[in-house]
Structures are given as structure tokens and as C-alpha cells.
Amino acid sequence: xxxxxxxxxxxxxxxxxxxxxxxxxxxxxxxxxxxxxxxxxxxxxxxxxxxxxxxxxxxxxxxxxxxxxxxxxxxxxxxxxxxxxxxxxxxxxxxxxxxxxxxxxxxxxxxxxxxxxxxxxxxxxxxxxxxxxxxxxxxxxxxxxxxxxxxxxxxxxxxxxxxxxxxxxxxxxxxxxxxxxxxxxxxxxxxxxxxxxxxxxxxxxxxxxxxxxxxxxxxxxxxxxxxxxxxxxxxxxxxxxxxxxxxxxxxxxxxxxxxxxxxxxxxxxxxxxxxxxxxxxxxxxxxxxxxxxxxxxxxxxxxxxxxxxxxxxxxxxxxxxxxxxxxxxxxxxxxxxxxxxxxxxxxxxxxxxxxxx
Amino acid sequence: xxxxxxxxxxxxxxxxxxxxxxxxxxxxxxxxxxxxxxxxxxxxxxxxxxxxxxxxxxxxxxxxxxxxxxxxxxxxxxxxxxxxxxxxxxxxxxxxxxxxxxxxxxxxxxxxxxxxxxxxxxxxxxxxxxxxxxxxxxxxxxxxxxxxxxxxxxxxxxxxxxxxxxxxxxxxxxxxxxxxxxxxxxxxxxxxxxxxxxxxxxxxxxxxxxxxxxxxxxxxxxxxxxxxxxxxxxxxxxxxxxxxxxxxxxxxxxxxxxxxxxxxxxxxxxxxxxxxxxxxxxxxxxxxxxxxxxxxxxxxxxxxxxxxxxxxxxxxxxxxxxxxxxxxxxxxxxxxxxxxxxxxxxxxxxxxxxxxx
Numbered sequence: 001x002x003x004x005x006x007x008x009x010x011x012x013x014x015x016x017x018x019x020x021x022x023x024x025x026x027x028x029x030x031x032x033x034x035x036x037x038x039x040x041x042x043x044x045x046x047x048x049x050x051x052x053x054x055x056x057x058x059x060x061x062x063x064x065x066x067x068x069x070x071x072x073x074x075x076x077x078x079x080x081x082x083x084x085x086x087x088x089x090x091x092x093x094x095x096x097x098x099x100x101x102x103x104x105x106x107x108x109x110x111x112x113x114x115x116x117x118x119x120x121x122x123x124x125x126x127x128x129x130x131x132x133x134x135x136x137x138x139x140x141x142x143x144x145x146x147x148x149x150x151x152x153x154x155x156x157x158x159x160x161x162x163x164x165x166x167x168x169x170x171x172x173x174x175x176x177x178x179x180x181x182x183x184x185x186x187x188x189x190x191x192x193x194x195x196x197x198x199x200x201x202x203x204x205x206x207x208x209x210x211x212x213x214x215x216x217x218x219x220x221x222x223x224x225x226x227x228x229x230x231x232x233x234x235x236x237x238x239x240x241x242x243x244x245x246x247x248x249x250x251x252x253x254x255x256x257x258x259x260x261x262x263x264x265x266x267x268x269x270x271x272x273x274x275x276x277x278x279x280x281x282x283x284x285x286x287x288x289x290x291x292x293x294x295x296x297x298x299x300x301x302x303x304x305x306x307x308x309x310x311x312x313x314x315x316x317x318x319x320x321x322x323x324x325x326x327x328x329x330x331x332x333x334x335x336x337x338x339x340x341x342x343x344x345x346x347x348x349x350x351x352x353x354x355x356x357x
Numbered sequence: 358x359x360x361x362x363x364x365x366x367x368x369x370x371x372x373x374x375x376x377x378x379x380x381x382x383x384x385x386x387x388x389x390x391x392x393x394x395x396x397x398x399x400x401x402x403x404x405x406x407x408x409x410x411x412x413x414x415x416x417x418x419x420x421x422x423x424x425x426x427x428x429x430x431x432x433x434x435x436x437x438x439x440x441x442x443x444x445x446x447x448x449x450x451x452x453x454x455x456x457x458x459x460x461x462x463x464x465x466x467x468x469x470x471x472x473x474x475x476x477x478x479x480x481x482x483x484x485x486x487x488x489x490x491x492x493x494x495x496x497x498x499x500x501x502x503x504x505x506x507x508x509x510x511x512x513x514x515x516x517x518x519x520x521x522x523x524x525x526x527x528x529x530x531x532x533x534x535x536x537x538x539x540x541x542x543x544x545x546x547x548x549x550x551x552x553x554x555x556x557x558x559x560x561x562x563x564x565x566x567x568x569x570x571x572x573x574x575x576x577x578x579x580x581x582x583x584x585x586x587x588x589x590x591x592x593x594x595x596x597x598x599x600x601x602x603x604x605x606x607x608x609x610x611x612x613x614x615x616x617x618x619x620x621x622x623x624x625x626x627x628x629x630x631x632x633x634x635x636x637x638x639x640x641x642x643x644x645x646x647x648x649x650x651x652x653x654x655x656x657x658x659x660x661x662x663x664x665x666x667x668x669x670x671x672x673x674x675x676x677x678x679x680x681x682x683x684x685x686x687x688x689x690x691x692x693x694x695x696x697x698x699x700x701x702x703x704x705x706x707x708x709x710x711x712x713x714x
Contacts (some may be wrong), residue, residue, distance in 0.1 A: 001452075004594035007410045014409070030403055039603070043396045046387055049573045052371070053364045084441050084575065087596050091448075095358075095473060112595040118475045216406045216574075216602030218441065218521060237361035238469040239444050245573030247395070252510045 001112050005324040008310060013318035019180075020346040022334045023318040025152060025292070029263055031213040032256035042249035049245060053237040055082025055221075056248050063221055066255055071194045072344035077230055081222050081236050082243045086182055086207045087113075089222040092235045093203045094119055095180050096228060100178075103133050107152050107180070107327040124321035125327065128296070129285040131156040133157075135165055138237065145170055147195075150187060153325055153333040154294040155287020159191040167198035177202040182220070185211030185260060187289035188268045201225045208247075210290070212254045213263060217247035232297075267291050270336040270343060277347040278334070281354055291336050297322075298330035300357050308332055315353040317346050358469050362681040366665060369549050370675035377703040379692045380675040382509060382649070388570040389613035389625035399606035406602060410594040412439025412578075413605045420578055423612055427541075429550045436586055437598045438593050439608075443539055443564040444470075446579040450535050450560045451476055457535075458683075460490050462651065462682040464509050464537070480683065485653070488644040492522055500658060502527055503554075505537035506517055507544060508680055510690040511651040512644020516548040522553035534559040539577075542568030542617060542645035546623045556603040558582045565604075567647070569611045570620060574604035624648050627693040627700060634704040635691070638711055648693050654679075655687035657714050665689055672710035674703050689709045 006023050013019045030036070054060065060077035067075045083089040090113045097119055102110055104123035114121040119250075124137050131154035133147065147166060149158045158166065170177040179195035179202050195202040207220025220243075224232045253309065274293060275286055282295035301307040304321035311332075312318050322331030334350075336343060363380050370376045370548035387393070412419065417434035424432045440446040447470045452459065454476055457465055461480035471478040481494050488511035490504065504523060506515045516525065527534040536552035536559050552559040564577025577600075581589045593599075631650060632643055658664040661678035668689075669675050679688030691707075693700060 001588065001595070002593045006671075007594040007598075011409050024407065026407055031405065036400060036403065039400045040397065043393060043400060046393065048388060048571055050381065051573070052368050084445075084601075085598055087598060088441075088445075091473070091596065109595045112592075116448070116474060116596070117593070161675065198703075207465050214405055216404065216408070216599070218601040231358065234358050234360045235469075235473070237364040238358070238466045239448065239473070241364075241442060241444060241575070242573070244441075244575040244604060246449055246603060247601060262638070 001115055002108065004108055005305070006320040009312065009320060009341045010279065013312055016312070016316065019312065019316045019318050020338065020342055020349065021047040021318050021356055022336070022338065022346050023320050025210070025335055026215045026337060027210060027213045027291070028337050028339070029213045029266065031254060032259040034253035034256050035214065035250045038253040039246060039250045042246050047245050047249055051242040051245055051248060053240060053242050054080070054233055055243055059248050059252055062252055062255060065197070071197060072193055073197050075196065075223055079223050079226065081224065082205070082248060083220045083222055083236070084240055084243045085209060085218040086180070086205050086220040088239055089205045089220055090237060091117070092232050093205065093222065095235055098174060099142045100144045100146055101140060101142035102146040103123070103151070105131070105153055105328055106148060108324050108326070110146060128283065131285060131294070132158060132162065133166065133168055138169060142175065144176040144178060146178040146180065147182065147183070149192065150287070150289025152290055153292045154285060154293050156285065157187055157192050157288040160193050163193065163195060163298060164198045167195055167202065171199055171201065179204045181206045183210050183290040186264060186267050186291060189288050196223060200238060203228070205266055208251050208254055211260060211263065214250065214254065216246070217244065217250055219243055219247040219251050267336070270340060273340055274334070274336045274347060278350065280298050281351060293334045293336065295332050295334060296330060297332055300354055302330045304329050304332055311350070311353055315349040317349045317353070358472055361465055362662070363677040366669065366675055366677060370669055373669070373673065375676050376669065376673045377695065377699055377706065378675050379695065379703050380677050382567070382692055383572045383694060384567060384570045384648070385694050385696070386570045386623065388551070388611060389616040391610035391613050392571065392607045395610040396603060396607045400604050404602050404606055408599040408602055408605060410597060410599050410628070411437070411590055412600055414584060416605050416609055419609055419612060424551065427713050428554060430551055432553065432580055436580050436583065438581065438589055439605060440577045440579055440593070441564050441597055442566060442575040443537070443577040443602045445597055446562045446577055448474070448596060449579065449589050450562065452592055453533060456499045457501045457503050458497060458499035460508070460628045461501040462488070462510055462685055464505060465681050465683070467503060485640065488642060488651070489519065490523065492526055495526060499532065501533040501535060503535040503537065505539070506549065507540040507644070507646025509540065510649045510677070511642060511648055512647045512649050513642065514544055514546060514549050514645040517550050519551065520552060521555045524552055524559065526557055528558065538563045540567050540647040543621060543624050543648060545628060546645050554582060560585070565608050565611055568617060568620065571604070571607065571611065574601065574607055576600055576604040576608050595612060624693070627697060630697055631691070631693045631700050631704060635707065638708060650691045650693065652689050653687060654689055657711055659687045661686050661689055668707070668710055672706040674706045674710070
């Protein structure tokens with residue numbers, strides 16, 4: 001299994017002083033104040049026990065309600081399973097797959113989940129500047145297509161028309177669609193929606209770690225079609241018992257839309273700032289979502305791991321090497337998960353570092 | 358994959374009024390007050406971020422220290438990985454196995470973890486009254502032996518001599534030993550220890566859900582030998598990112614030995630009470646650890662699922678059917694995880710139910 005290199009970089013970076021951390025995909029903003037209050041209440045009420053394996057029913061109702069408000073899509077709470085972050089949701093979803101196709105670059109853990117469950121895994125290359133799958137590229141004999149929009153690391157977002165085409169392609173060809181929607185909410189266009197709008201048989205995975213700013217609480221969810229609910233619940237009973245209970249109570253108060261709209265605005269401001277600062281030194285596709293810039297460093301290096309290590313040691317900026325996402329030796333991923341002042345410092349250090357290469 | 362039936366029973370039982378819950382393996386006692394205070398502090402300090410994948414170093418140091426105090430065994434914090442409950446620890450451990458042998462009856466999820474990772478899995482039958490593996494029974498071509506002591510559901514405990522023999526057998530035959538020690542602490546004899554005392558290459562799995570009374574916090578640990586640390590860390594990076602942060606801070610304060618000694622005494626009292634109440638109506642091997650009675654119901658039924666459902670519906674006592682643990686149609690598992698008053702009510706109801714069969 002391949003290391004998730006960003007976690008190694010993080011470990012190394014935390015041991016150094018004065019580093020600007022632009023490596024890990026972790027929002028620096030706190031969750032809504034309501035979440036903190038809900039946690040204090042749950043601790044005081046000693047909610048230290050297991051919940052049912054699928055998670056608290058009231059939380060599943062809140063999530064169903066979120067789909068109505070956010071996408072105008074009707075979901076039954078019964079089709080929702082609360083998971084420990086999204087990682088375990090992928091483990092559950094992959095159980096239903098034989099051969100999984102997914103665009104590359106993409107989230108590196110996907111391939112490792114497939115490896116753990118001994119599933120075949122194929123990558124379909126996407127290209128600068130939009131990094132999106134086209135229908136033409138969907139050739140090959142796979143039974144499962146896994147997409148993520150916004151994409152990590154590129155920040156690309158399928159618009160509603162593009163998503164509809166992929167959804168219909170999967171329905172028509174009886175391909176299981178797994179849609180990773182973890183960065184929904186952190187999208188800087190209005191033209192996007194959930195895969196469930198166009199494919200009732202899709203498995204949708206989302207969670208509270210990004211938009212809702214609750215990464216360390218390790219809480220996510222998945223929505224599964226009727227015919228897979230019972231089997232998915234059984235796997236959850238085994239690999240989760242149940243998701244962390246305090247985190248489930250916290251999540252009940254996470255849908256604070258006024259606060260969340262400010263979170264989105266803040267990340268959009270940061271994207272605009274850092275993209276404008278760096279776009280002339282690297283080719284970068286302007287991301288429409290998430291909080292990453294996928295930067296082509298080929299002018300300076302074709303060894304992204306060395307580049308990232310040098311940048312950390314010499315310039316005190318931590319970024320993720322492209323090799324974390326596959327064979328991308330001439331890319332780095334920069335997270336804009338710090339405030340504008342830190343991004344300013346980071347951008348200045350990156351520019352100085354490059355000047356001295 | 359087979360359902361973890363106890364979770365279904367729990368779900369059904371929670372919808373009924375006035376049920377005595379003797380089904381799930383969940384201590385009813387709260388954790389030490391220090392744990393609650395640590396949680397409140399961590400929430401107030403907004404510890405909502407990821408930790409390193411292996412978990413907080415200070416927590417790994419505390420756990421290493423626990424091995425010194427509890428077993429007089431030296432463990433390096435670097436060999437410890439903090440996991441989300443023990444479930445993910447098993448997923449990590451099984452990655453290193455090809456063909457896993459384990460005694461039956463045993464924890465039902467083991468087989469499902471093996472199924473998820475497509476590992477071969479064989480069961481070695483153990484028998485009344487001690488339900489333990491003998492060296493003679495360890496025949497067959499497996500590369501991994503998984504033991505649990507105290508055992509769930511039988512409560513059997515390997516004494517130090519028996520454990521030493523198994524440890525040496527594994528070393529000699531180059532078999533990976535995975536030792537599930539989750540119920541350590543809840544042992545009503547002093548003659549037991551950790552597998553690490555006699556097998557430095559074992560993987561030991563333990564957690565805070567039972568003895569430490571923190572089930573809903575979903576926090577456990579595994580200790581891996583030097584040659585597997587890096588690979589285990591990589592899998593943890595992928596499937597955990599990191600264990601829930603608040604739970605990690607809570608666990609720092611869980612080693613309150615004065616409180617824990619009272620937890621043990623309370624469960625021992627309950628074991629003595631319930632065993633004496635029920636031993637004349639069922640054959641039961643007196644358990645030396647954990648908090649379960651494994652009861653042979655063959656005098657009354659050979660359909661444990663129907664028996665458990667009838668007992669729930671007619672007598673309002675929830676228990677786990679033996680079929681949850683394999684082909685044990687004439688057994689039920691009764692948890693003594695409630696106070697003596699509730700156990701009294703439960704025992705009375707069970708006896709009345711049996712009288713009317």
C-alpha cells in the first residue's frame with residue numbers, strides 16, 4: 001500500500017517552527033458556535049454510548065432535510081448511514097464494486113481502499129485545464145465509476161449538465177456510480193448539484209470535515225440506494241459499531257446556513273487571492289471548488305517530493321507533492337486553508353524559493 | 358456478509374418500553390470523572406482538528422506506560438497506533454494475514470473483516486466447559502492465529518502458562534499472532550497477561566470501550582512489531598486519517614486505576630450474582646473475564662434467534678442469540694452490563710419465561 005504522503009509531510013512540518021501549513025486538506029475555521037455548544041451539552045449529558053449502527057435517526061433526518069434545502073432532492077433518512085469520516089463510507093461502498101474506474105488525478109486513498117478490499121482499480125487520465133471526465137473517456141469494462149466533484153486535488157467541478165450526462169451514462173450501462181461530494185458547499189459557482197438528482201442508484205458520500213469545518217470529529221455520511229441499504233448497514237455494524245456518538249450530537253447543530261455561507265465566502269476570497277498570487281509562476285487551472293491549487297511545477301522540477309521537502313526545509317512552507325496523487329512528479333498541491341495573512345507569507349516564501357532554484 | 362445480529366436486536370429492543378437490556382457488550386458505567394473533564398476542556402479548547410495518523414504522541418506514551426504498570430512489559434510508543442475503536446485495528450491487522458485461524462465461538466465481526474478483505478478464515482471449535490484452544494487443536498495451514506482472551510462470548514481467559522504456550526507455538530511456526538485483549542482489566546483472576554510478554558512479534562489490539570467504559574467515544578489502540586509499524590501507519594493514514602481527536606484527549610485521562618479497580622469489582626459482583634441466578638437453569642461455564650454468560654439453551658430450544666426474539670417480545674429481556682457467533686443455535690449470550698437490580702429483574706423474567714415454554 002502506498003503512503004498517504006501528505007500525512008508524512010504534516011508530521012515532519014509539525015516538528016519545525018514557523019511553518020506555513022498549506023499541505024493538509026483541513027479547514028482552519030472552527031465549526032459553527034452551535035456545534036461547540038452541542039458538544040458541551042452532549043458531554044455534560046454523558047452521551048458516551050453506542051448509537052444504532054446507522055447513526056442517530058434525528059441526525060439522518062437532518063441530513064435528509066439538508067438535501068431538500070440545498071438541492072431540492074428528496075432522500076429518505078432510512079437510506080442514510082452515518083460513518084466515521086468518509087473513509088469508512090468508501091470501505092462500505094467499495095464492497096459493492098468489482099472493478100472501479102476513477103479519474104486521475106484524484107484522492108489517493110481511493111486506490112488504497114481498493115487494495116485493502118482487493119478490488120480492481122483503473123484510472124482515467126484527465127487533463128489541464130478542466131481536469132474532467134468526458135463521456136468519450138468512459139471506455140473500458142468497469143462496473144463502478146467513482147467521481148469526485150469538487151475534485152481533490154484539482155478543484156474541478158462538474159456543472160449540472162456534465163453531471164447529468166455521467167449519471168445517465170451510468171444508469172444506461174448499469175454502472176454503479178459512487179459520487180464523492182465531500183467538498184460540496186465549498187463551490188464558487190452555483191451551477192452544480194448532487195448526483196442523486198440524476199441517478200437514484202448512485203452511492204453518495206459526504207461528511208462534516210470540510211464545508212462544516214469539523215475534521216477531527218471524524219463524522220460523515222453515505223446515501224445508498226434501497227437495494228443496498230441492508231447490506232451497507234450490516235457492513236457498518238461490523239466496521240463501525242456506530243460512528244462517534246459525541247460527533248453525531250455535534251453534527252445535529254452543524255447545519256447553520258448563515259455561518260456556512262460565510263465559510264464559503266472566506267474560502268472563495270482565499271482562492272481568488274492565492275490563485276492571483278501564484279498563477280504567473282505556475283500553470284494552475286482556476287479551481288471552482290474545494291480549497292486546493294493544483295500547480296504544474298515542471299518549469300522548476302520533475303521531482304515533486306524533493307521539491308516539497310526542499311520547500312519545507314528551506315522556505316518553511318508545507319505543500320503536498322503531486323506524487324501523492326499518482327504519477328504526478330511535476331505537480332504540487334497547495335491548500336488555501338489558512339487566513340489571507342498566512343497565505344501572503346506563504347506566497348512570498350514560495351516566490352522567493354523559486355527565484356533561488 | 359452476515360449481519361451482526363445483536364445490533365438488530367438492540368434496534369428492536371430500543372423501540373419497546375421497559376426492556377432489560379442484556380444484549381449489547383456495552384458497559385453501563387460512566388468512565389472516570391477525569392475523562393469527562395478532559396472532554397469539556399478539549400471542547401472548550403476547540404480540539405477539532407486531525408492529529409497525526411498514529412494518534413497523539415502523549416497518548417501513545419500513556420499507553421506504553423500502562424503496559425509497564427499493568428504487565429511490567431516495555432512497549433515503545435512508536436509501535437502503538439491509536440484507532441477508531443478496535444474495528445479499524447482489526448482491518449489494519451488483517452491486511453498482514455493470508456489465512457486466519459481463530460477459535461469458535463468468537464467475536465462475529467472477525468469473519469466479516471476477513472470477508473471484506475478477502476482473506477481465508479478458518480474456525481477451530483472450542484468446547485464446554487473451558488472454551489480454550491489446546492496446542493493439539495492448532496493443526497492446519499494457516500499463517501495467522503487470532504485469539505481473544507477474555508473471549509467474547511464465553512468469558513474464557515488463558516492463564517499465563519496457556520498463553521505462553523500459544524505464543525511460543527506461533528513464534529516457532531512463524532505464525533502471526535493477533536491477540537485481541539479488549540476485555541483486559543475485566544478479568545476476575547490474577548493469572549493472565551498480555552501476549553506481548555511472550556511474543557514480541559504479536560499484534561495486540563485493545564481499546565477504551567470496555568474496561569475504560571468509553572464505548573461511544575470509539576477509541577482503541579494496536580501494538581505492532583517493528584517490522585510492521587510503517588505499513589500499519591500507512592493503512593491508518595488511509596482508513597482513519599486519524600482517530601477522533603476529542604476521544605484521544607479523553608483517553609489521556611482514562612488511566613485512573615483507582616476508579617478502574619472499582620469498575621472491575623462491580624463487574625465481578627454482577628458476574629457472581631447472575632451466574633448463581635442462572636446456572637441451574639442453563640449449563641454455563643463460569644466466565645473468568647469480560648461481561649458475558651454463554652448459556653446452553655438446548656433443553657428449551659434449538660433456535661436461538663426465535664428464543665431471543667420470544668424472550669424480548671414476551672418477557673422484555675434482550676439477549677444475543679448464539680447464531681450471532683456462528684452455528685450456535687442452542688446458545689444465547691447474556692451480558693451482565695446492568696446494575697444488580699436490573700439483573701435481578703432480568704433473571705426473574707428469564708426464569709418465568711422458561712417456566713412457560
